[in-house]
Amino acid sequence: xxxxxxxxxxxxxxxxxxxxxxxxxxxxxxxxxxxxxxxxxxxxxxxxxxxxxxxxxxxxxxxxxxxxxxxxxxxxxxxxxxxxxxxxxxxxxxxxxxxxxx
Amino acid sequence: xxxxxxxxxxxxxxxxxxxxxxxxxxxxxxxxxxxxxxxxxxxxxxxxxxxxxxxxxxxxxxxxxxxxxxxxxxxxxxxxxxxxxxxxxxxxxxxxxxxxxxxxxxxxxxxxxxxxxxxxxxxxxxxxxxxxxxxxxxxxxxxxxxxxxxxxxxxxxxxxxxxxxxxxxx
Numbered sequence: 030x031x032x033x034x035x036x037x038x039x040x041x042x043x044x045x046x047x048x049x050x051x052x053x054x055x056x057x058x059x060x061x062x063x064x065x066x067x068x069x070x071x072x073x074x075x076x077x078x079x080x081x082x083x084x085x086x087x088x089x090x091x092x093x094x095x096x097x098x099x100x101x102x103x104x105x106x107x108x109x110x111x112x113x114x115x116x117x118x119x120x121x122x123x124x125x126x127x128x129x130x131x
Numbered sequence: 132x133x134x135x136x137x138x139x140x141x142x143x144x145x146x147x148x149x150x151x152x153x154x155x156x157x158x159x160x161x162x163x164x165x166x167x168x169x170x171x172x173x174x175x176x177x178x179x180x181x182x183x184x185x186x187x188x189x190x191x192x193x194x195x196x197x198x199x200x201x202x203x204x205x206x207x208x209x210x211x212x213x214x215x216x217x218x219x220x221x222x223x224x225x226x227x228x229x230x231x232x233x234x235x236x237x238x239x240x241x242x243x244x245x246x247x248x249x250x251x252x253x254x255x256x257x258x259x260x261x262x263x264x265x266x267x268x269x270x271x272x273x274x275x276x277x278x279x280x281x282x283x284x285x286x287x288x289x290x291x292x293x294x295x296x297x298x299x300x301x
Contacts, residue, residue, distance in 0.1 A: 033137045033177070039239050041141045041174075045148055045167075047232040052152035054224030060157055060203055064164050067195065068148055071171050074183075078257075082178045087256040087265050090180055094266070097190050098277045102284035104195050108202045109291035115206050116294075 038079035045072035059114070059121040063107050070100050136177060144170040161199050168192045180257035 045068060052065030074093045081089025111121060118125055143166065150163040172187040255261050266274055 031134065033134055036239070037137065037141075038174075041144070043232060043235045043239070044145055047228050047235070048145070048148045048152060050231055051225060051228035054228060055152060055221055058157055060199065060206075061151070061160050064151060064160055064199060067191075068151060068164065068167065071168065071191070075171055075174060078175055078178055078180050078183060081256070082180065082254070085254060085256060087262055090183055090257060090262060091266055091270050093183055094186065094262075095270075095273060095277060097186060098280065101190055101195060102280055104198055105284050105288045106291070108198055109288040112202060112205065113291050121206065 035079055035083045038076060042072045042076040042079070045069075045075070057122050057124055059111050059123045059126075060108075062123060063104065063111070067100065067104070070096060133177060137174070140170045140173045140177070143167075144174070157203055158200070161196060161203060164199075165192050165196050168196070175257075178257065179254060182257060182259045182262045 049065045049069035049072060052068065053062050056062055056065065074096055077089045077093045077096075081087065081093075114126065115121055147163040147166040147170070151160045151167065154160045154163060168187060168191045172184050172192070175181075175184040175187060
């Protein structure tokens with residue numbers, strides 16, 4: 030490996046994204062699930078910046094900025110929902126959140 | 132020089148991301164996620180995306196992770212009380228994640244027409260001066276709309292966090 034190419038970033042971003050997916054599927058704590066979603070968003074951001082550098086086009090970096098904006102809003106609302114769920118069920122276990130089934 | 136930095140940061144990012152998933156204590160998950168975010172920020176710097184490097188550290192490693200840590204400590208989940216999923220489910224989840232990575236690797240068959248693949252050459256596009264100009268001309272409307280999104284998110288978070296009158300009476 031003499032220089033860092035776009036492929037290396039693709040491999041790294043894929044690895045991080047798959048780790049995030051595995052975390053969402055494996056863990057039951059809703060906070061950890063939210064953190065794994067953040068990890069997936071970051072993997073996509075990394076790929077966007079890599080391709081933005083590769084194509085010498087700043088649109089990718091602007092999009093990453095907007096993804097960060099949406100992620101911040103999402104985390105704020107998601108954690109508020111989580112606190113409310115905890116207040117009602119005394120737990121953050123996602124498998125308890127199947128009340129709509131009954 | 133830069134391949135060494137890239138490899139170091141990539142290994143740190145992947146290992147700490149694994150730790151996020153497999154750590155028993157949620158507080159350890161948060162702390163290793165911060166390490167992941169810092170190494171991703173380092174990769175941004177390697178690609179000369181200086182604006183995103185700063186935003187990543189301020190927004191992700193600063194604001195978002197502090198929010199996570201606050202909620203974690205508010206709910207007092209630091210003790211390991213989390214029930215684990217059954218082993219069968221874990222195997223199925225890992226298998227589907229592996230299949231997904233297979234799909235992704237099939238999708239990234241190397242394209243010979245990509246030309247110059249170097250992503251770390253010195254260029255101006257990641258600097259605040261250039262990005263600011265683009266953000267406030269071509270992307271002005273999305274920028275303003277995102278402020279409305281923030282307002283809606285703020286109102287939603289306050290509304291959800293507030294106790295209902297019925298709850299506070301009892």
